[in-house]
Amino acid sequence: xPELPEVETIVRALRPKLIGRTxxxxxxxxxxxxxxxxLNEFKKRIQNCKFAEVTRLxxxxxxxxxxxxxxxxxxxxxxxxxxxxxxxxxxxxSGLARETHDRAILDLDNQTELRFNDIRKFGKLYLLKDHRQxxxxxxxxxxxxxxxxxxxxLRLHARKVGLKSLLxxxxxxxxxxxxxVDESLWMSKLHPLSRSDHLTRAQTNLLLQCxxxxxxxxIRFSGTDAGDGVVxxxxxxxxxxxxxxxxxxxxxxxxxxxxVVGQRGTHLCPDCQKKSRKRK
DNA sequence: CAAACTCCCTGTTAGC
DNA sequence: TGCTAACAGGGAGTTT
Numbered sequence: 243x244p245e246l247p248e249v250e251t252i253v254r255a256l257r258p259k260l261i262g263r264t265x266x267x268x269x270x271x272x273x274x275x276x277x278x279x280x281l282n283e284f285k286k287r288i289q290n291c292k293f294a295e296v297t298r299l300x301x302x303x304x305x306x307x308x309x310x311x312x313x314x315x316x317x318x319x320x321x322x323x324x325x326x327x328x329x330x331x332x333x334x335x336s337g338l339a340r341e342t343h344d345r346a347i348l349d350l351d352n353q354t355e356l357r358f359n360d361i362r363k364f365g366k367l368y369l370l371k372d373h374r375q376x377x378x379x380x381x382x383x384x385x386x387x388x389x390x391x392x393x394x395x396l397r398l399h400a401r402k403v404g405l406k407s408l409l410x411x412x413x414x415x416x417x418x419x420x421x422x423v424d425e426s427l428w429m430s431k432l433h434p435l436s437r438s439d440h441l442t443r444a445q446t447n448l449l450l451q452c453x454x455x456x457x458x459x460x461i462r463f464s465g466t467d468a469g470d471g472v473v474x475x476x477x478x479x480x481x482x483x484x485x486x487x488x489x490x491x492x493x494x495x496x497x498x499x500x501x502v503v504g505q506r507g508t509h510l511c512p513d514c515q516k517k518s519r520k521r522k
Numbered sequence: 523c524a525a526a527c528t529c530c531c532t533g534t535t536a537g538c
Numbered sequence: 539t540g541c542t543a544a545c546a547g548g549g550a551g552t553t554t
Binding site: 243245301324325326327328362364366410412419420505506507 | 548
């Protein structure tokens, strides 16, 4: 499940291979992958565009494309891609047989292809003149736009929700998914159901530091091995995620438990992560 | 406003 | 062995 560190890793790998390449032709094999515009217009507008920038915002991949047709006005196009659960990208030499779950392919001008493969078909592709249309709904990117400690405290206190739900909410902070929320809460010894407006300044400061630490470590390791066989991003192993029944690596007193929070499997140490008492 | 539920999907796994 | 049902989950949308 690609979250911020995995998407960052993908961006870094793709950037040198894509910058300067021109798209010759686009193919979409699963229509619902393309969120906007319609297929005909997508193919027409993306053809002869050159990759000018490869970045990300939250979990969105953001490709800035420069149209090459001299006849057209040459304002940038933005191709946005959200990998959701099972999406992945690869660059292969052209002419190879299509893989089973390939949903879209861009033919490039150097005998290679950019392929989007997505088993579960949840991924979404956009081509937009103004990417703020989509990315404008995102909260600050956890790494690229890290909020100040004060801002973080105030925003947590502006809401009255369970911590985990809020950290998963991309309009609150962008980039965290199920794994890194569980890991960040464990590291900061906070309970996923603690209310966001009950945290002290010390706690919100610590939480912010832990989020940054967890994400940067994962980026350093090119992602996290969730142990689900879907993604193998190296040797960065989670401390609690997917480790139900195993001893907490910090206190070594209690086994990790799994609860459900907002329909998401949630892993925590019942000893380290006590739910904070309600303040009177 | 917050929480709960539904939908989109398919590979994996538990249960019979 | 072979089948079916449950499950996983990001995010948008709907209902309570």
